[in-house]
Each structure stands twice: as structure tokens, then as C-alpha cells.
Amino acid sequence: MEQFINITLDLLVGFGETLKIFLVTLAFSLPLGLIIAFGSMSKFKPLSALTRAFVWVIRGTPLMLQLITVYYGPGLIFGRVLLTSVSAVYITFSINYACYFSEIYRGGIESIAKGQYEAGQVLGMTRRETFFKVVLLQVIKRIIPPMSNEIITLVKDTSLARVVTYYELIYFAQRYIKNAGLLWPLFYTAVYYLVFTALLTFLFGKLEKKLSYFN
Amino acid sequence: MNILEVKDLRKRFGDNEVLKGIDLSLKKGEVLSIIGSSGGGKTTLLRCLNFLEIANNGEIVVADKTVFSATEGEKPTIAPEAQLSFGLVFQQFNLFPQYSVIENLMLAPKLRAKRMGTGEKIEDIEERAKQLLATVGLTEKANEYPCRLSGGQQQRVAIARALMLSPDILCFDEPTSSLDPELTGEVLRVIRSLKDSERTMIIVTHEMEFARHVSDRVIFISDGVIEEEGTPEELFGNPKSEKLIAFLSAGQE
Numbered sequence: 001m002e003q004f005i006n007i008t009l010d011l012l013v014g015f016g017e018t019l020k021i022f023l024v025t026l027a028f029s030l031p032l033g034l035i036i037a038f039g040s041m042s043k044f045k046p047l048s049a050l051t052r053a054f055v056w057v058i059r060g061t062p063l064m065l066q067l068i069t070v071y072y073g074p075g076l077i078f079g080r081v082l083l084t085s086v087s088a089v090y091i092t093f094s095i096n097y098a099c100y101f102s103e104i105y106r107g108g109i110e111s112i113a114k115g116q117y118e119a120g121q122v123l124g125m126t127r128r129e130t131f132f133k134v135v136l137l138q139v140i141k142r143i144i145p146p147m148s149n150e151i152i153t154l155v156k157d158t159s160l161a162r163v164v165t166y167y168e169l170i171y172f173a174q175r176y177i178k179n180a181g182l183l184w185p186l187f188y189t190a191v192y193y194l195v196f197t198a199l200l201t202f203l204f205g206k207l208e209k210k211l212s213y214f215n
Numbered sequence: 216m217n218i219l220e221v222k223d224l225r226k227r228f229g230d231n232e233v234l235k236g237i238d239l240s241l242k243k244g245e246v247l248s249i250i251g252s253s254g255g256g257k258t259t260l261l262r263c264l265n266f267l268e269i270a271n272n273g274e275i276v277v278a279d280k281t282v283f284s285a286t287e288g289e290k291p292t293i294a295p296e297a298q299l300s301f302g303l304v305f306q307q308f309n310l311f312p313q314y315s316v317i318e319n320l321m322l323a324p325k326l327r328a329k330r331m332g333t334g335e336k337i338e339d340i341e342e343r344a345k346q347l348l349a350t351v352g353l354t355e356k357a358n359e360y361p362c363r364l365s366g367g368q369q370q371r372v373a374i375a376r377a378l379m380l381s382p383d384i385l386c387f388d389e390p391t392s393s394l395d396p397e398l399t400g401e402v403l404r405v406i407r408s409l410k411d412s413e414r415t416m417i418i419v420t421h422e423m424e425f426a427r428h429v430s431d432r433v434i435f436i437s438d439g440v441i442e443e444e445g446t447p448e449e450l451f452g453n454p455k456s457e458k459l460i461a462f463l464s465a466g467q468e
């Protein structure tokens with residue numbers, strides 16, 4: 001029993017590391033995704049083409065490969081390590097998720113009827129005002145379901161960080177196999193992921209409900 | 216004095232010339248109906264007046280001030296206050312769904328007061344919004360959201376919203392076309408009541424009976440030109456051009 005409690009607490013520390021990846025990634029990728037979305041919708045063709053090509057590459061290759069490239073790549077080219085595993089993870093995850101989010105944002109923004117912009121213009125509102133005061137909340141409402149999917153995927157993707165020696169929850173649990181011959185802590189980690197994703201699902205459900213007063 | 220003068224307005228989409236030189240003038244308080252068959256350019260004309268489309272050529276003069284002028288092949292000039300000279304009520308209402316009825320009315324004036332630093336008070340804007348809601352008969356719906364209103368009610372809100380900025384000329388693009396027949400009456404009644412309060416209006420409509428009764432003048436547009444123009448009695452009672460005769464008789468079937 002004491003061992004169970006100790007391992008639970010130890011894994012909680014590991015989960016803290018997982019949570020760091022999750023939070024830092026969201027903090028950077030949510031706004032970055034909006035910038036990428038605007039880039040990909042730009043009327044300036046070279047910019048939109050370049051942005052879309054970048055998004056295609058990032059979404060079309062495995063996150064694990066991107067992690068390895070960012071972490072080990074500079075070492076292979078310049079002969080020395082440039083990034084700590086922590087920064088490599090934060091950078092790679094943020095960019096990867098920003099690309100996914102950008103596509104969701106773009107879909108959301110493009111789904112808003114053109115009449116909303118026109119109504120804003122005819123009432124003398126600026127484009128900026130129309131976007132922030134009229135369009136944005138409608139976009140948010142529409143993208144909640146796909147965003148919640150993507151964010152829950154992120155929770156689980158954090159486990160990929162260990163390929164570049166970032167010590168997160170799974171790594172913490174695997175140590176018990178090597179050091180103590182215990183297999184169960186590895187399976188036990190599922191509980192942490194499940195509880196956390198349940199919490200997220202609950203929060204997104206609340207948000208969805210809060211915005212259900214209009215359509 | 217004419218509140219509005221439009222001179223030689225032309226608009227092309229690619230090679231397709233949709234407005235082929237429209238001239239019209241409107242006195243203050245006058246109600247002009249525009250009729251014509253589908254694809255004739257009626258919507259495009261209203262959209263050009265509201266700067267949702269930029270005409271390729273022509274001039275728009277409001278109260279003796281040139282608010283828009285364009286010459287084929289040159290960059291058009293639009294006066295800064297041009298947009299607010301006109302208001303537009305859309306066929307599809309285009310209310311802002313996340314705002315209540317009164318918020319829909321107040322949003323643009325509030326933002327404008329802030330942007331321009333006019334010092335206009337929120338209470339004054341709210342007062343005006345309440346008055347206009349009373350005008351369109353929706354006082355008790357002030358705090359309702361658009362999705363809980365009927366189409367006719369939504370369109371009345373849209374009319375009140377357009378009036379909030381006191382446009383010199385209020386345009387309607389088939390305001391009843393997306394409504395169930397039993398709801399058109401309430402909207403047409405509101406528009407008629409605006410006529411009594413001396414608003415200058417341009418109404419694109421397929422409701423011939425309505426056009427006949429509400430308008431001071433009617434124009435018939437076909438293929439991007441004004442084919443015929445006159446009082447309702449003249450146009451409906453004694454149509455001259457073949458196209459108008461054909462158009463009116465087709466409507467009677």
C-alpha cells in the first residue's frame with residue numbers, strides 16, 4: 001500500500017512534466033495558429049502558397065520524426081547540440097499543433113456567411129471591428145468540437161517527447177520496469193490520461209453549452 | 216434639392232457588364248421602387264450604392280456632396296463618410312446571432328462613438344434603439360436573440376438596425392423575398408410607416424402591389440439599363456416599353 005502511494009505520487013510528478021508540455025504547447029500554438037491561418041488565407045498569393053506548403057509538410061509527417069529532426073538535426077549539421085530536449089519539445093509541439101489549429105481556424109473563419117461582414121460594413125463598422133465583435137465568437141462556437149478533439153489528442157501526443165529524452169509520465173513509469181521489475185505502473189499511467197481527458201471533455205462541454213444560446 | 220444623384224453608374228464583373236450606365240435622382244422623403252426581371256442588375260445597383268461593390272464608372276452625389284466618383288480605368292475616390300449616407304436591409308436579414316435584438320441595434324453606433332470619440336452617451340444610443348424598436352413594433356423583443364424570432368420579426372429588427380445610423384437613403388433588397396407569405400405583411404407595413412415619417416428609400420421588390428402603393432416613383436431595370444421610369448400610375452397603368460409590358464403580364468399569371 002505504501003508502495004502504491006509512493007508510486008502514485010512519483011507518477012504525479014511525471015504527469016506534471018506531461019502537463020508542462022501540454023500547457024506550453026497550447027500557450028504558443030493557439031495564437032500562432034491564428035497567424036498561420038491568416039497567412040494561408042492571405043490574398044497575397046506567394047504568402048498563402050508558402051504557408052499552405054508549410055502546413056502540408058508539418059501535417060503530412062509524423063510528429064515523432066519532427067521531434068527527432070529538431071533535436072538531433074542541428075547536431076548532425078553543425079556538429080553540436082543547439083537545443084535542450086525541453087526546448088526542442090516545446091518548439092516542435094507548438095509548431096506542429098499551430099498548423100493543425102490553423103486549419104481548424106481557417107475552416108471556421110471561412111464558414112461564416114459573407115453577409116455578416118457585409119452587414120458590418122454597411123453599418124459603418126471597420127473590418128477589424130466586424131472581425132472581433134461579430135465574427136470571432138461565431139468562429140469560436142463553430143470550432144469548439146474540432147478543437148476539443150485536437151486538444152485531447154495533444155494530451156496523448158505528449159508521450160512522444162520521451163524519444164528526445166524529455167522525462168514525462170510514461171518515462172517515469174518505465175523506470176519501474178528497469179529498476180524494480182514492476183510492470184503495473186506503466187499501465188497505471190492510463191488513469192492519469194483518462195482523468196485529465198475526462199476533465200477536458202467536461203470543460204469543453206460546458207463551453208459549448210455556454211455558447212448554445214445562439215446559432 | 217435632390218438628396219441623391221447617380222450619374223452614369225457602370226459595373227462590370229469580368230467581361231459581363233451588369234450596369235450599363237444608370238442615372239437617377241431622388242428627392243428627400245421620396246420612395247423609389249425598382250422592379251425588373253431576374254439578373255437585370257437591381258441587387259448590383261444597391262450594392263454599388265452601399266459600396267459592397269465598387270462601380271467601375273460613375274458618380275454618386277448625396278445632398279450635393281460627391282461621395283463617390285470613378286472613371287473607367289482609374290482608381291475610384293470614396294469620401295470617408297460615404298458609407299453612412301446609405302443604409303441597406305438585406306434579403307437574408309444578416310442579424311448578428313450572438314447579440315440580442317437591442318444589442319444588434321446598439322453595436323455599430325457604440326463602436327462608432329468610441330472610434331470617432333463623438334462623446335455620444337450609451338444611454339442616448341439605447342434610448343434611440345428603444346424608440347426604433349417601438350417604431351417596428353418589437354419593444355417586447357428587445358432582449359430576445361435573433362434565432363428565437365420569426366423571419367418577419369428578424370427583418371423588422373434589421374430595418375431598425377439600419378435606421379440607427381440615420382442614413383440619408385435607406386435601401387431594401389427584396390426585403391420580403393425570404394419570408395413566408397403570411398409574414399410579408401408585417402414587414403411591408405413597417406416600410407410603409409417609414410414613408411410617412413419622410414424617410415428617403417429605394418426598394419427593390421417583386422411585390423408589385425406594394426410597389427404600386429408605397430412608391431412615389433418606379434423604375435424598371437432590364438439588362439443593366441433603366442428601361443422605363445415614372446409614377447406608379449404611369450408604369451403599372453400605362454407601360455410603354457415592350458419589355459415592361461412583357462414583364463408585367465408575366466407577373467399576372
Ligand SMILES: Nc1ncnc2c1ncn2[C@@H]1O[C@H](COP(=O)(O)OP(=O)(O)OP(=O)(O)O)[C@@H](O)[C@H]1O
Binds near residue numbers: 258259260
Ligand atoms: N459578384 C459577382 N460576380 C460575378 N457576377 C455577378 C456578381 N454579382 C452579380 N453578378 C451577375 O450580375 C448580373 C446581375 O445580378 P443581380 O444580382 O444584380 O440581378 P438582380 O436584378 O438583383 O436579380 P434578382 O431579381 O434575381 O435578384 C447577373 O448576371 C449576375 O450573375
Ligand SMILES: [Mg+2]
Binds near residue numbers: 257258259
Ligand atoms: Mg437581386
